[in-house]
Amino acid sequence: MINIENLLRENIKNLMPYSSARDEYNGDIGIFLDANENSFGSIPEGNLNRYPDPHQSRVKEKLAKIKNTNSKNIFIGNGSDEAIDLLFRAFCEPGKDSCLIMPPTYGMYKVAADINNIEVIEVPLTTQFEIDIDEVIENISTNTKLLFICSPNNPSGNLLDRDLIRKILKGFNGIVIIDEAYIDFALKESWIGELTNFKNLVVLQTFSKAWGLANIRVGMAFGDEEIISVFNKIKYPYNVNGVSQKKVLDALNNEVKKEQVVEAIISERNKLAKILLTKKIVDDVYPSDSNFILAKIKSADKVYNYLLDNKIIVRNRSNMINCNECLRFTVGAEEENIKLLNILSKYGE
Numbered sequence: 144m145i146n147i148e149n150l151l152r153e154n155i156k157n158l159m160p161y162s163s164a165r166d167e168y169n170g171d172i173g174i175f176l177d178a179n180e181n182s183f184g185s186i187p188e189g190n191l192n193r194y195p196d197p198h199q200s201r202v203k204e205k206l207a208k209i210k211n212t213n214s215k216n217i218f219i220g221n222g223s224d225e226a227i228d229l230l231f232r233a234f235c236e237p238g239k240d241s242c243l244i245m246p247p248t249y250g251m252y253k254v255a256a257d258i259n260n261i262e263v264i265e266v267p268l269t270t271q272f273e274i275d276i277d278e279v280i281e282n283i284s285t286n287t288k289l290l291f292i293c294s295p296n297n298p299s300g301n302l303l304d305r306d307l308i309r310k311i312l313k314g315f316n317g318i319v320i321i322d323e324a325y326i327d328f329a330l331k332e333s334w335i336g337e338l339t340n341f342k343n344l345v346v347l348q349t350f351s352k353a354w355g356l357a358n359i360r361v362g363m364a365f366g367d368e369e370i371i372s373v374f375n376k377i378k379y380p381y382n383v384n385g386v387s388q389k390k391v392l393d394a395l396n397n398e399v400k401k402e403q404v405v406e407a408i409i410s411e412r413n414k415l416a417k418i419l420l421t422k423k424i425v426d427d428v429y430p431s432d433s434n435f436i437l438a439k440i441k442s443a444d445k446v447y448n449y450l451l452d453n454k455i456i457v458r459n460r461s462n463m464i465n466c467n468e469c470l471r472f473t474v475g476a477e478e479e480n481i482k483l484l485n486i487l488s489k490y491g492e
């Protein structure tokens with residue numbers, strides 16, 4: 144049985160967290176003279192002079208209902224990138240501990256590890272972008288505290304095998320992070336439903352993709368109450384601003400629209416994948432459970448620059464492992480995809 148307390152850094156175990164004015168009194172009504180705010184109001188319109196709810200209680204309450212979990216199992220952060228950083232700060236002793244990642248994958252795991260001076264063990268996904276389970280098991284050491292699984296994976300786009308993930312969850316004695324930034328486009332169950340079975344599981348999701356709120360920087364982490372309470376202890380006191388909290392609540396109250404948008408993106412993705420495959424310059428299109436498509440292109444660098452010249456910006460992933468000659472296309476709106484395909488048809492003319 145995993146003991147979270149034992150996995151924590153010594154200084155975090157003993158940390159006395161900051162207590163904000165809103166921690167000490169959290170009622171709504173009264174004359175607030177406790178937080179050195181500007182009692183005359185805010186300079187621009189919008190009543191922005193008061194500090195926001197440090198615990199994002201209303202967002203969590205609504206989210207808990209939608210995700211079928213409990214507020215105590217939810218952390219809300221300044222993008223899911225904040226949760227990635229907090230994982231390192233909570234569990235990894237700089238200069239001593241390690242994390243395991245499976246490239247090609249999302250770049251922030253390694254950057255956050257490097258910032259925190261944590262060794263990164265890289266076990267590449269197979270050429271078909273699946274978990275290489277034997278190599279993963281082989282490379283875990285006693286100091287490996289975090290293991291990142293990105294599913295659907297960025298940049299390959301595919302969901303990773305559930306049975307292999309389950310094997311890791313059962314066998315690994317550290318924290319397993321499943322990054323589900325793109326799960327809404329996958330039409331498969333989230334791992335949130337398995338939180339009660341695995342104390343060492345943390346699921347990351349974000350408002351930046353399906354909910355269309357990348358600009359306001361709000362991410363989510365779901366996990367055991369003990370892990371979430373550590374995140375809340377070490378985060379900045381007012382880590383999610385009030386404007387963002389309000390916009391997220393508005394979004395959560397309009398789940399139907401989100402479902403419609405996701406459906407439209409999936410339909411565009413499937414159309415785009417099919418047509419890309421018919422292009423002479425496209426060697427392969429990888430199956431996608433995301434809102435983007437990875438494709439193997441003849442002379443990817445040249446095509447990338449050709450698209451740039453035509454003011455179409457895609458991501459060149461050719462220098463990532465197993466992504467030779469690969470470009471990553473975010474699924475655009477219908478007219479954007481038509482334009483992309485038209486321009487691609489004219490390549491080499």
Ligand SMILES: Cc1ncc(COP(=O)(O)O)c(C=O)c1O
Nearest residue numbers: 222223224249297324349351362
């Ligand atoms: C796999 C993955 N996780 C997390 C993020 C970042 O999410 P956020 O905007 O919530 O920081 C991204 C962004 O592209 C991503 O691809």
